[in-house]
Amino acid sequence: MVVSISARFRATGQLSAKIARSNINISPGDALAQAKAIEKDFAKNASSEDHYNSLVAAFQPEPQNDSPSGLPTTTGNSARLEPPQLEPAEDEPTGISFGRYRNCKHHSMGGSSTIFKSRDPASKELVALKVTSNWVQPHDAHRESRLLKRLGGDETHILTILETETLRGEFILVFPYYPLTLVDIMEKGRSSHLPRIFRQVAKALSFVHANGVIHRDIKPGNILLKSEEGPAFLCDFGTAWAMDDHHPDEKADHKVIEIGTTCYRPPETLFGFREYGTEVDIWAFGCVIAEAENGAPLFEAGELGTDLRLILSIFQSLGTPTLNTWPEANRFPDFSKMLFNEFPSQPWQTLLPNVSSEALNLVENMVTYSQQKRFSADQILKHPYLM
Known part of the structure; x- marks a missing residue:
């Protein structure tokens, strides 16, 4: 990122003035020296000129004890x-x-x-x-x-x-x-507290879905934790869809398909299906459970995070679906537009070699092509893995 010399000069002057106003005892030279150091750090960390300008605008030095009152x-x-x-x-x-x-x-x-x-x-x-x-x-x-x-x-x-x-x-x-996310727990290896944490996430999803809301971005980073044992809290509803509170252009049968994050994206959205429901959260949640239990993502979207790479990974794992094995795909706008290599499905024990039979059974019933066959959040709560 390159910022012009004149822009940096102006920014340094603005920062120096803010520092001087916050401390009436500081000399102009010291204020300028501090401003230069701060500006240099902003220029180093900024990812764009707008980013740089926002850093300069946001800077507000802490007022000293003897500085004038009434500072903004x-x-x-x-x-x-x-x-x-x-x-x-x-x-x-x-x-x-x-x-x-x-x-x-x-x-x-x-x-x-x-x-x-x-x-x-x-x-x-x-x-x-x-x-x-x-x-x-x-x-x-x-x-x-x-x-x-x-x-x-x-x-x-x-x-x-x-x-x-x-x-x-x-x-x-x-x-x-909250100091932790599920990402922090997963980085340390499998935790014995995972079933308890996932039960609380399932309770959150059950309540969300019962209120006509689809979260649309279930991932480890959106599961906050008060401690390594929990309690857990579902966060980031910035892209959520609600039956009674959605954008006018995003009706129930025409939702956006650019949802979710990389390897947690459900396959129906990858093929242009806009009438999806709460099942997209279940797929993503199943991928999260599989990753936390097995120590690696269930599917890979590649270094660039592309849809085609993710589709390939899903097909290589669960097998290439057909209209016979995935009848709902007949309604997907983009499914019949492509010819796919035929991959056999891999046994779940092969996909998740480090996972208990109970966790494996739960994931198998969440991460399945057919939306109708995916467990609901209420069914997840009744599963032995979470008991």
Whole structure:
């Protein structure tokens, strides 16, 4: 990423002025020196010129004890830094604030949002701030906030939303902060707590589906954990579809098919089927269980994450389907447009050699071509693996 010298010069001046206003005792030379160091870091971490400008706009130094009162506490665009190798110390100033949340620390970044970690100034509890500005359907932060307000809660194992706020064009959702995701657990190898965690995720999906909502992005990173033992909470409803709250162009029989994440995408969407239902969540959830139990993804989308590579991986594993073995495919717009190599189905014991018979049986009933044969979330809750 290259930023012009003139743009960097202007940015350094803006940063220096902010630092000087926050500390009336600092010399102009020291303020400029600090600004140069901060600007250099922004230029190094920015992925684009817009990203660079957002970092400069978001920077707000912590006011010193003897600085003037009444300094603004809100910032402009979110600071979209790449995840640091080490998280800043709890008391280390970051210069980033959103409304009453000061000293916000960059936590992670998604396709249309950035997550910051901060502390509620009143309760002193850690919170996560999901900052979104521009998004493209099916992403919708406002819909996500509406859904979480009626679905979230400890008893439903769905992330609770604490508050929302709009600051300078950015929509901010505030949640309780949870230190782990299922990804962190999986990186350590198989955990004995997986059945308990997955039971809680199944409870969340059961409640979600009963309320006419399809999550559409079930993956390990969207399963938050309070500890390695749980409890677990389903999060990120940014691309969810709801029967009573969806985009006007995305009716029940014409949903978008660009859903899910790489190896968790269900096969019906890969062939253009837009009338899908909650079964897409079940397929993805089954892939998550298989990966967590076996230590490797069930299917591979290749380095580029392409649909064709994922289709090949699914066919090589489950066998090439036909209209006889997958009659629903007769309704898929793109299924009959291609000729496929015929691959035999692999035994599930071969696909998941490190998985118990109970877990294997559950996955087999979730990751199946026929949507009608996939277990529902309520059926999953009754399975012996989760007992």
